[in-house]
Amino acid sequence: VIALLSPGADAELVRSELARLGLWASLERTADGASVMFVIAPHSAHCDVSAIQKIRGVQSVASSASPHPKLDAQGSVVDVAGIRFGGDAPVLIAGPCSVESESRIFKIAEAVAAAGGSFLRGGAFKPRTSPYAFDGHGAPALRWLRAAADAVGLRVVTEVMSENDVALVGEHADLLQVGSRNMQNYALLRAIGKSRRPVLLKRAMSATIEEWLASAEHLLVHGAASVVLCERGIKGFDTTTRNLIDLGAVALLSQVHRVPVIVDPSHATGRRDLILPLSLAAIAAGASGLCVEAHDDPGAALSDGPQALTLDALAPLSRSIAGVWNATHGAL
Amino acid sequence: VIALLSPGADAELVRSELARLGLWASLERTADGASVMFVIAPHSAHCDVSAIQKIRGVQSVASSASPHPKLDAQGSVVDVAGIRFGGDAPVLIAGPCSVESESRIFKIAEAVAAAGGSFLRGGAFKPRTSPYAFDGHGAPALRWLRAAADAVGLRVVTEVMSENDVALVGEHADLLQVGSRNMQNYALLRAIGKSRRPVLLKRAMSATIEEWLASAEHLLVHGAASVVLCERGIKGFDTTTRNLIDLGAVALLSQVHRVPVIVDPSHATGRRDLILPLSLAAIAAGASGLCVEAHDDPGAALSDGPQALTLDALAPLSRSIAGVWNATHGAL
């Protein structure tokens, strides 16, 4: 955003009014001094162009069109199979990293439902850094997942990794997840969009917020019913917290962009001992919900056991996030 | 931490038990297979060596000495002039970026006190990226700051930038702040340590948690009475939130290391519109308090106006963080 000054305007008075609005501004002028303008920095507070326009000494305000009009039009509340993201209660998604067996996923589903969860998660197709690692049970796992969720009244969210699996996953899931590594896999975004289903879009490890929103726009342009964002930690330099949970992005998305965003504290930190405090912090920052990994026996898990919560931790987590939600949603 | 296996132990059973404890482990073995061991990854949950030692198949556990024994001995509560960081209430520090005039700092101090703040902050010596920017009023500002705080019963925290100013600042401040840019200025850490005063140590822009703790150890080795840490945002790649607030680090420090840590949401984001949600999130993540910039007239501020809260925002902020504290401190 650029504020052009009227001829003869006092630039320092204008800068002062911009600061009052929470706007950081740098002055640029033509060599002959005929044109003077302030460029508003991207980390400024949100501000309507009309408020800047009203400042005495500002002649006009130039801005660029939003690069994601469809996302802007989506609104701050998204309903997926009757569950509202961005509504008046936090949404809890929980389940194992991967769907390991029919009996196990039924057991976990029961605990998720009992704790007040809304969605059961679990991978049928797993992205794994190593080609030698377990990568999911595929189609049968999808059926077990759906059956387990149905048995206890939960919805299903699970990841789609291949364009060719979109239809299959779409048969079993209420919400299709795009994983972090595929956030800019445009062929996949297109195929999922065309399925006209709601999508949970995880942030890539080093995506800027605008790159993330642009991927959401890809989904909507191709037909996705709706998009919910999921922050899961970005690449950082400190190995003791594995990834870097970016709650500034969550606050910006929820409070300024008004887009529903949830947080996955399990992948964001990898540490079971930090999942509770970071879940609470996520809700306080404005997240609409959480996606956490839980397992009935983390020691036996085929993947991600060390970061999985045990099932008895789910109900206390659920109660705690309700408490924080109530304490903060008057303020936010 | 390294777990050495007993001869003939089943490595996968041991890995399973490690996962149960929240520990990520990678297997290393000698070429002849005589020695097999697991190296525990740094992003594992905290775990006593004795718990690993008890796993069937683990012969012994090797670990390194803590690089910061004095900080470990400090404990989780630090008392500064009667105010307890890490105690049973959040500590609110507020005030302007720089102390601009005697009357202004008195006005701000009143509002900070009325909102329930404990410390008045304000810069007499300001680190500025540009050599042409306003860098503080120096000694007179220290006197105004002290007098304003005393008038309303607040404590004082302010930054020391030079070894040669330690005594002067120490005369006026209860808590000496080391700024982000000086976190590894060892000459300054030594001089401040020798003053035997309590210190607020801000994290450098790209310091790992261990580098930060090592700087705290420098202070304590040289005699500092105590050290409170302050997270203020690290360098990130997204310009819309300026810095990257690292609440994973806050959770780790408060929940695992048990070191008092506060958060400065003003510098962490630079955006006035994100200070409230990130303040709430910081408390929920385990912060002992907050340090926020506030000004009676942000448009007139000599520095950092766009990110300063107005004075009437302080009381609602204070109430909100109390609410989050109460909602979360049972859980944490």
Place this chain on the structure above:
Amino acid sequence: VIALLSPGADAELVRSELARLGLWASLERTADGASVMFVIAPHSAHCDVSAIQKIRGVQSVASSASPHPKLDAQGSVVDVAGIRFGGDAPVLIAGPCSVESESRIFKIAEAVAAAGGSFLRGGAFKPRTSPYAFDGHGAPALRWLRAAADAVGLRVVTEVMSENDVALVGEHADLLQVGSRNMQNYALLRAIGKSRRPVLLKRAMSATIEEWLASAEHLLVHGAASVVLCERGIKGFDTTTRNLIDLGAVALLSQVHRVPVIVDPSHATGRRDLILPLSLAAIAAGASGLCVEAHDDPGAALSDGPQALTLDALAPLSRSIAGVWNATHGAL
């Protein structure tokens, strides 16, 4: 890698010998002191386990298996359609960002060949951050690209974005490119691997070197004929050089891992004025070749015009990199 010490060994003497080998080591010991060991840090110089084993006081050395055995077996030279990456001359790949028309690609191909290039590049399918941007002419562009290359004796490299395009692209290209955004798109890696073709694998924006090598291993496990790596800049925090060219990674891959790696200075920096010096630096660091964007009329380009070299810059670039190659390859 872990060096276990013999009972009674002098740890400081062992540390000294490790330092002599270029190894950074941290000491860990069991509580009873019975076992003492050094953990070798990952940024140590490359070293055979056998050299550590020979140090007096070292009882045994434990290490983990390589996570990418197939890549290790590939060797340092890869032949693609008669062109050797990692051989005794630098490989120059050049061409436009996207294949815009038949006549234009023929014109560019001529200049690439005249400058001594080996491969013609050009996008038929383009990954674009915005869904509203031009994303390539698709199948016709592939035919134009092939015909233009054939007319002047060049090979063809072009990106595959969809699993469903692998066969089509494979008909026209000698080398299939996996773009940065798809480095961990495992469905695509699998599909490309199955085609049994050689692959150019670009590094993801925040991939560690080991994650990058793991993706190469995915390709080889599924059948890829060979893999050449391409560094194209990682995410950084300084907007004046857009991405951050990581020539430390190039040096490590070429000098230590002995994997053929080329550099794309066009995407690494986005700046036309830095392409020459960074091309020279890439070759000096050990790169086997370069991939640069060139266009006959950058002002008319449908994408990436500002970073495209003009065609008359190709021959001087080619001569310069030959000069650096000759000056450095005796030393490396």
Place this chain on the structure above:
Amino acid sequence: VIALLSPGADAELVRSELARLGLWASLERTADGASVMFVIAPHSAHCDVSAIQKIRGVQSVASSASPHPKLDAQGSVVDVAGIRFGGDAPVLIAGPCSVESESRIFKIAEAVAAAGGSFLRGGAFKPRTSPYAFDGHGAPALRWLRAAADAVGLRVVTEVMSENDVALVGEHADLLQVGSRNMQNYALLRAIGKSRRPVLLKRAMSATIEEWLASAEHLLVHGAASVVLCERGIKGFDTTTRNLIDLGAVALLSQVHRVPVIVDPSHATGRRDLILPLSLAAIAAGASGLCVEAHDDPGAALSDGPQALTLDALAPLSRSIAGVWNATHGAL
């Protein structure tokens, strides 16, 4: 930089001309369409305002004043005690991490001189992350360093860590080094500037190029005779190369800003096996010289032994960089 368009100008034609100049531009316009302008992105090629001004359809060009006029005025060549940085030959600085004894520094100085080095480096005061690590022999080390350099005709560069040591170090050194951790220690910059000596300014671990240049400006404003910059690796996320050598910054500074900049490959990577290729790459990218750590017996070094070159590696390194210099300086 902002290009304001004439009323009725064809924006796409202007964008095309900007691309021809290597400029990335985003369009902003007022709501009424009366004012249309292009904001030039920071990763654009360098371009004179006058060239933009000449584009048909551009009415005027606005820009901001340089934040570092004194550095801009310094020029691209800096003479320090008769040695020219940015001149027609690369400058080699070499020596141990710390000055350990009189006899040792004499021995090393001889090898540096024999290899064609110009400056002897070595720490008398060492910044160390741990307060328990060896931090230099202080004043005696300065005397040994000076004597050793004088004996063989070398100049001296060494780090100043304290404002109170500026005079002392200034007595013995030709070039005063500001370390990475002190790049924004403004009290130190002021004290060193006042000494009116030439300064070697290392880049902070996460400093943007503009922040780095601003610190150089601080030095010059306070009186420094001249400033030479030193890239030594920034914070990255890959532990196998420790720090991230930013040769894009080196190319930008040397080719566009025309400021003398050298590279320290020893700290940039920590790996002895990558120092040669990265030294060559640094020179090819446009560096005016190198600063490398060398030791007669790395196993006995009190600090940084694993990354130190042995003395017999210096002459081959020196010859290799001369070769690269000759091969590239016609092209650059």
